[in-house]
Amino acid sequence: MISQEEISKLEAVAWSLRKDIIDVTGWAGGAHIGGGLSVLDILVHLFFKAANVDPKRPDWEDRDRIVLSKGHAGVAYAPVLARKGYFDFDLLKDFNKFKSPFGMHLDGCKVKGVDVSTGSLGHGLPIALGLALGARLQKKSWRTFCILGDGECNEGSVWEAAMAAAHFKVTNLVTFVDRNRLMIDGPTEDVMGLEPFADKWRAFGFLVNEIDGHSFSEIDSAVQFALSEKSGPVVIIANTVKGKGVDFMENQVKWHYGGLDSELVTKAKASVDRYYGKA
Amino acid sequence: MATGLTWTVYDADSMTQAEIYGKVLCDLGAMNPKIVGLSADLAKSTKIGSFGDKFPDRFFNVGIAEQNLFGVAAGLAKSGLLPFVSTMAAFASMRAAEQVRTDICYQHLDCKIIATHAGASFGQAGSTHHCTEDLAIMRSFAGMTVIVPADGIETALAVRACVDWPGPVYIRIGRGFEPRFYDNEDYGFKIGKAVTVSEGTDVTLIATGVTVLPCAEAAKILKEQDGLSVRVLNMHTIKPMDAEAVMNAVKETRRIITFEEHNVYGGLGTSVAEVIARSGKGCAFASVGIPDCFCEVGYPEDLYTHYGLDTDGVVTKVREVMKIEFEEDEDWEDEV
Numbered sequence: 042m043i044s045q046e047e048i049s050k051l052e053a054v055a056w057s058l059r060k061d062i063i064d065v066t067g068w069a070g071g072a073h074i075g076g077g078l079s080v081l082d083i084l085v086h087l088f089f090k091a092a093n094v095d096p097k098r099p100d101w102e103d104r105d106r107i108v109l110s111k112g113h114a115g116v117a118y119a120p121v122l123a124r125k126g127y128f129d130f131d132l133l134k135d136f137n138k139f140k141s142p143f144g145m146h147l148d149g150c151k152v153k154g155v156d157v158s159t160g161s162l163g164h165g166l167p168i169a170l171g172l173a174l175g176a177r178l179q180k181k182s183w184r185t186f187c188i189l190g191d192g193e194c195n196e197g198s199v200w201e202a203a204m205a206a207a208h209f210k211v212t213n214l215v216t217f218v219d220r221n222r223l224m225i226d227g228p229t230e231d232v233m234g235l236e237p238f239a240d241k242w243r244a245f246g247f248l249v250n251e252i253d254g255h256s257f258s259e260i261d262s263a264v265q266f267a268l269s270e271k272s273g274p275v276v277i278i279a280n281t282v283k284g285k286g287v288d289f290m291e292n293q294v295k296w297h298y299g300g301l302d303s304e305l306v307t308k309a310k311a312s313v314d315r316y317y318g319k320a
Numbered sequence: 321m322a323t324g325l326t327w328t329v330y331d332a333d334s335m336t337q338a339e340i341y342g343k344v345l346c347d348l349g350a351m352n353p354k355i356v357g358l359s360a361d362l363a364k365s366t367k368i369g370s371f372g373d374k375f376p377d378r379f380f381n382v383g384i385a386e387q388n389l390f391g392v393a394a395g396l397a398k399s400g401l402l403p404f405v406s407t408m409a410a411f412a413s414m415r416a417a418e419q420v421r422t423d424i425c426y427q428h429l430d431c432k433i434i435a436t437h438a439g440a441s442f443g444q445a446g447s448t449h450h451c452t453e454d455l456a457i458m459r460s461f462a463g464m465t466v467i468v469p470a471d472g473i474e475t476a477l478a479v480r481a482c483v484d485w486p487g488p489v490y491i492r493i494g495r496g497f498e499p500r501f502y503d504n505e506d507y508g509f510k511i512g513k514a515v516t517v518s519e520g521t522d523v524t525l526i527a528t529g530v531t532v533l534p535c536a537e538a539a540k541i542l543k544e545q546d547g548l549s550v551r552v553l554n555m556h557t558i559k560p561m562d563a564e565a566v567m568n569a570v571k572e573t574r575r576i577i578t579f580e581e582h583n584v585y586g587g588l589g590t591s592v593a594e595v596i597a598r599s600g601k602g603c604a605f606a607s608v609g610i611p612d613c614f615c616e617v618g619y620p621e622d623l624y625t626h627y628g629l630d631t632d633g634v635v636t637k638v639r640e641v642m643k644i645e646f647e648e649d650e651d652w653e654d655e656v
Contacts, residue, residue: 157427167395174392
């Protein structure tokens with residue numbers, strides 16, 4: 042079980058990173074800030090607690106692999122990688138700019154720490170499945186983590202991979218769904234209903250763990266369970282809030298993608314400070 | 321009207337493209353433990369199943385799910401393995417086009433795609449199973465190498481060669497009942513280099529895949545009946561194209577006709593035309609293929625006859641192109 046001290050450390054990292062995301066969104070001229078803030082705590086837990094990775098050796102053969110299938114959350118992913126030590130945070134001032142290695146969907150060929158280039162939705166889980174099968178075949182002990190968006194689960198390819206993960210009894214793969222319930226055009230249940238979402242995964246042969254995706258304690262327990270479970274694949278449905286930590290963005294469809302001027306940056310950061318009780 | 325007999329399963333005992341592919345892949349698999357095979361419920365049809373029979377742990381049949389097929393292949397490649405993926409060309413190039421482009425090409429992955437039932441080789445199946453678009457699609461993907469072997473022997477050579485050829489490779493073969501063209505493997509196959517089937521100075525026929533055989537036969541007929549000196553190039557690699565061979569043909573024969581089992585837009589003909597156009601030098605040019613339509617249904621040999629891709633069709637087209645008048649200026653420099 043994760044200690045309170047570790048949780049406090051992760052909270053501090055997330056507090057700082059929420060403000061980083063706001064800064065990068067300001068510099069970039071626009072980014073998927075809502076989904077970046079909803080998935081952040083999962084990313085923080087993976088990179089700063091669960092996953093066996095080493096920023097000094099980004100291509101280390103035995104590292105765990107992390108596949109951010111909801112690749113549009115690059116505005117969260119890039120600061121997480123920077124703060125983990127893969128590259129200098131100041132490079133993100135050029136996010137989205139001409140010839141920057143950092144576009145809103147990160148390219149693994151250009152950015153250290155990115156195992157898989159993603160962006161087009163529905164691609165991550167099949168690739169993660171291939172990684173997991175490859176590790177198993179080569180008798181490697183590294184694990185694969187995959188993070189899906191909930192809207193992304195409209196894509197048929199997600200379910201093709203889910204079917205195959207269960208069929209191949211893949212247990213070295215941990216799948217998250219960032220269930221923030223909003224997609225570009227509106228609430229997931231209005232645009233294309235996913236419920237009963239957990240039952241769908243169960244029907245596809247997954248063990249389902251539903252958690253609060255902003256609770257490091259719950260994320261940690263779910264990851265521990267997923268890594269120890271050997272009967273079949275596990276999905277962690279992480280209930281999250283789009284725009285989490287910035288009061289004027291939370292649960293707002295319009296903050297799927299947006300830009301921030303200096304005034305909004307200040308306002309957003311102040312909100313994050315209040316969220317963490319630091320104001 | 322053909323009877324279809326030459327295209328039945330009874331011919332499968334001879335050296336078919338797909339069977340040779342399956343056999344070669346087994347040989348390669350024995351030498352290279354990194355090789356893994358994948359298919360989407362077409363293990364038997366594509367003959368990759370023979371690899372699966374020999375190496376069951378290294379073979380993944382993902383069911384009828386082509387997007388997942390290529391995603392999984394990308395993941396396996398990322399894990400350090402060398403995936404060979406086989407499904408029908410129509411599904412590899414269209415159903416899973418984005419996965420091939422984004423998961424494999426964009427990430428520069430060493431993944432080899434052997435797509436079967438290409439062109440009109442599964443003519444009886446109708447347009448859903450015909451594939452006359454794949455060359456255009458695949459060659460537009462950055463970093464993709466595109467190969468169309470002329471027969472089973474060349475398929476074997478291409479499959480062996482692609483192991484050491486870096487990056488993604490798309491090898492397009494037929495249903496497996498295509499006639500054999502080469503007698504042996506010692507004719508100098510090299511990815512990216514056209515093979516000269518016959519030398520000639522009056523006209524060059526640039527053929528790929530199943531059109532190599534009729535072009536070679538037509539060249540003999542045209543020599544006997546018309547006294548024409550016909551150069552035939554087997555352009556087995558569509559990308560990267562052997563521009564040098566094309567330009568030599570422009571300079572030395574000044575008439576070029578391309579033949580392919582593909583829409584005339586976007587495949588071999590277009591690729592050759594691009595080389596000629598970029599050079600600034602002129603020549604008489606024609607391209608023969610599927611004329612921007614969805615193929616009729618029928619046995620492949622009937623379809624090839626219908627679209628002018630059999631020996632008679634080639635002969636007729638050459639005679640037509642020989643009548644085209646153009647500036648036969650010996651001074652090349654003033655045309656640049």
